Amino acid sequence: MPHLSPLNWNMIYFIIWSLVLSSMISLETSNPMLTNLPNKI
Secondary structure: OOOOOHHHHHHHHHHHHHHHHHHHHHHHHHOOOOOOOOOOO
16 A cells, blocks of 8 residues: 555545535434524535
């Protein structure tokens, strides 16, 4: 396994954060109790 450069680590972190944010947004839109934030950005 080759050594990962900082750019690759940044891409990995970006992908992880995008997945986390998308999951949070999906939970907010699916949960009717959380109506403080807009459903569509």
